[in-house]
Amino acid sequence: MKSHTKQLTMNVRERMGFVNITSEVVAAVRESCVQEGLCLVNAMHITASVFINDDEPGLHRDYKKWLEELAPFAPSPEPYQPNRTGEHNADAHHKRQIMGREVVVAITGGRLDFGPWEQIFYGEFDGKRPKRVMIKIIGE
Amino acid sequence: MKSHTKQLTMNVRERMGFVNITSEVVAAVRESCVQEGLCLVNAMHITASVFINDDEPGLHRDYKKWLEELAPFAPSPEPYQPNRTGEHNADAHHKRQIMGREVVVAITGGRLDFGPWEQIFYGEFDGKRPKRVMIKIIGE
Amino acid sequence: MKSHTKQLTMNVRERMGFVNITSEVVAAVRESCVQEGLCLVNAMHITASVFINDDEPGLHRDYKKWLEELAPFAPSPEPYQPNRTGEHNADAHHKRQIMGREVVVAITGGRLDFGPWEQIFYGEFDGKRPKRVMIKIIGE
Numbered sequence: 001m002k003s004h005t006k007q008l009t010m011n012v013r014e015r016m017g018f019v020n021i022t023s024e025v026v027a028a029v030r031e032s033c034v035q036e037g038l039c040l041v042n043a044m045h046i047t048a049s050v051f052i053n054d055d056e057p058g059l060h061r062d063y064k065k066w067l068e069e070l071a072p073f074a075p076s077p078e079p080y081q082p083n084r085t086g087e088h089n090a091d092a093h094h095k096r097q098i099m100g101r102e103v104v105v106a107i108t109g110g111r112l113d114f115g116p117w118e119q120i121f122y123g124e125f126d127g128k129r130p131k132r133v134m135i136k137i138i139g140e
Numbered sequence: 141m142k143s144h145t146k147q148l149t150m151n152v153r154e155r156m157g158f159v160n161i162t163s164e165v166v167a168a169v170r171e172s173c174v175q176e177g178l179c180l181v182n183a184m185h186i187t188a189s190v191f192i193n194d195d196e197p198g199l200h201r202d203y204k205k206w207l208e209e210l211a212p213f214a215p216s217p218e219p220y221q222p223n224r225t226g227e228h229n230a231d232a233h234h235k236r237q238i239m240g241r242e243v244v245v246a247i248t249g250g251r252l253d254f255g256p257w258e259q260i261f262y263g264e265f266d267g268k269r270p271k272r273v274m275i276k277i278i279g280e
Numbered sequence: 281m282k283s284h285t286k287q288l289t290m291n292v293r294e295r296m297g298f299v300n301i302t303s304e305v306v307a308a309v310r311e312s313c314v315q316e317g318l319c320l321v322n323a324m325h326i327t328a329s330v331f332i333n334d335d336e337p338g339l340h341r342d343y344k345k346w347l348e349e350l351a352p353f354a355p356s357p358e359p360y361q362p363n364r365t366g367e368h369n370a371d372a373h374h375k376r377q378i379m380g381r382e383v384v385v386a387i388t389g390g391r392l393d394f395g396p397w398e399q400i401f402y403g404e405f406d407g408k409r410p411k412r413v414m415i416k417i418i419g420e
Contacts, residue, residue, distance in 0.1 A: 001141050001281050001420045003316035005388050036143035038180060038278055040318060040384050044395025046333045052241055053186045059233055062220045066211065066234055071346065080342045093339055094346055097379055099237055101332055104180050104244055104384055106276035108145050113274060115184025134393060136386035138318055138419060139278060140141045141281050176283035178320060178418055192381055193326045199373055202360045206351065206374055239377055244320050244384055246416035248285050253414060255324025279418060280281045 004032030004137040007044070012127035015073070016095075018060045019122045021050075021133065025105075026112060028135045035110045037139015041120055042102035044132040047092035049099035049123035067095045067125075092125035099123045107139055144172030144277040147184070152267035155213070156235075158200045159262045161190075161273065165245075166252060168275045175250045177279015181260055182242035184272040187232035189239035189263035207235045207265075232265035239263045247279055284312030284417040287324070292407035295353070296375075298340045299402045301330075301413065305385075306392060308415045315390045317419015321400055322382035324412040327372035329379035329403035347375045347405075372405035379403045387419055 006028045010019060025041055041050045053059065071094035074080060080090030103120060106113040122133055146168045150159060165181055181190045193199065211234035214220060220230030243260060246253040262273055286308045290299060305321055321330045333339065351374035354360060360370030383400060386393040402413055 001316075003419070005316075005386065005393070036141075036145075036278070038178065038276065038318065040386055042384075042386075044398065046395070046397050051237065053233055053237070058220070059230065062230055062234070063237075070210070070350070080338075090339065090342055093333055094342070097331065097333070097343075100240065100380065102384060104182075104242060106145065106180055106182075106274055108276070113145070113276065115186070115272060115274075117186050118184065132395060134386055134395075136318065136388070136393065138316070139143070176281075176285075176418070178318065178416065191377065193373055193377070198360070199370065202370055202374070203377075210350070240380065244322075244382060246285065246320055246322075246414055248416070253285070253416065255326070255412060255414075257326050258324065279283070 001138060001140060002032060002034050006135040008133040010122050010131050010133060012124035015127050016064055017124045017127060020055055020119055021122050022120045025120050025135055029107055029112060029137060032137040034107050034137050034139035037107045037137060039105045039107055040102060040136045042134050044134050047089050047096055047126035048131055049096050050102055050133060051099050051123055052103050052118050052120055054117050055119045067098060070098060071095050089126040095125040141278060141280060142172060142174050146275040148273040150262050150271050150273060152264035155267050156204055157264045157267060160195055160259055161262050162260045165260050165275055169247055169252060169277060172277040174247055174277050174279035177247045177277060179245045179247055180242060180276045182274050184274050187229050187236055187266035188271055189236050189241060190243055190273060191239050191263055192243050192258050192260055194257050195259045207238060210238060211235050229266040235265040281418060281420060282312060282314050286415040288413040290402050290411050290413060292404035295407050296344055297404045297407055300335055300399055301402050302400045305400050305415055309387055309392060309417060312417040314387050314417050314419035317387045317417060319385045319387055320382060320416045322414050324414050327369050327376055327406035328411055329376050330382055331379050331403055332383050332398050332400055334397050335399045347378060350378060351375050369406040375405040
């Protein structure tokens with residue numbers, strides 16, 4: 001069995017933003033020399049996501065608006081409790097649960113075995129500081 | 141290490157629908173001859189889901205109603221931006237994020253290591269056309 | 281390839297509750313002797329979740345309030361259909377979809393390869409009875 005581990009550092013300048021990291025994951029799969037296996041990609045921070053969807057700017061604007069409706073940013077002590085301890089990112093912990101922490105992708109013939117529109121995104125919900133993404137590949 | 145790759149083609153005639161694909165995944169596990177390992181099952185399209193829950197028609201009706209409330213279908217250009225480019229499936233991209241892209245299931249003793257009610261479903265949110273599901277099994 | 285399988289039994293006395301199971305998963309990784317691999321942790325029941333987030337009581341109170349808003353508990357036959365068959369846990373099936381069924385964590389150098397605040401939680405949405413969690417580890 002082969003394995004390969006790689007971390008990416010993300011720097012999103014806005015509070016909320018999405019970054020296409022597919023090419024970085026493709027490079028890690030190539031480096032791993034794994035032909036058949038699984039590739040895990042996950043946010044290492046609990047106010048961020050890794051998810052697979054379309055690379056369409058309109059869709060990303062819609063996601064931001066929708067996430068803001070489902071879990072609004074609220075810098076005042078209300079309505080979230082963690083905000084009372086001085087942190088103002090409780091909404092980000094909620095948004096991350098909607099969008100998910102991780103994806104697992106099949107590797108077949110040395111490549112990510114993707115459908116026609118699948119692209120891997122990093123989703124940031126409490127940005128303006130560096131954060132990390134884990135890529136772990138196992139297989140043969 | 142052994143691996144096995146299989147694709148299913150789904151044809152859901154309604155816009156939104158759920159299909160129990162457990163028996164197809166069970167068959168793929170048998171074909172793989174893997175005794176101990178992991179089985180990834182994911183939608184290869186970004187307006188569909190694979191998820192695990194109960195095979196209960198009332199529950200599925202509730203899911204449809206609930207997803208329609210959280211991310212309503214809207215064929216007009218508003219409220220979603222991608223609809224302005226001529227596509228009318230923005231809601232499907234949102235519903236898929238709630239229900240998830242994939243499941244990973246343990247294989248123990250050559251079988252899916254399931255709890256009492258776990259069943260694997262394909263969730264379609266923009267149907268009336270063929271779509272694919274990936275099954276990837278690795279182990280020994 | 282090595283593999284290791286372990287089940288935890290959860291007993292949450294409230295209807296909804298979160299339990300930090302990180303130390304149990306760390307112990308299973310140690311028992312597996314896997315140095316490089318993947319660790320799957322999933323709820324074996326369809327009204328429960330396994331998720332990764334912060335070990336912060338205020339956040340957990342917020343999650344409960346938020347999940348109750350997104351998918352309210354309703355013991356009457358309305359608004360959920362499964363309740364008509366005598367079960368009163370339809371809301372729990374919905375809450376579990378928001379929080380997810382499973383997490384997959386990288387194992388590097390014999391340890392869970394975690395970011396600074398990542399902790400693994402069992403999320404119970406229909407408690408007061410024993411339920412199980414699956415831990416499956418594969419690697420080398």
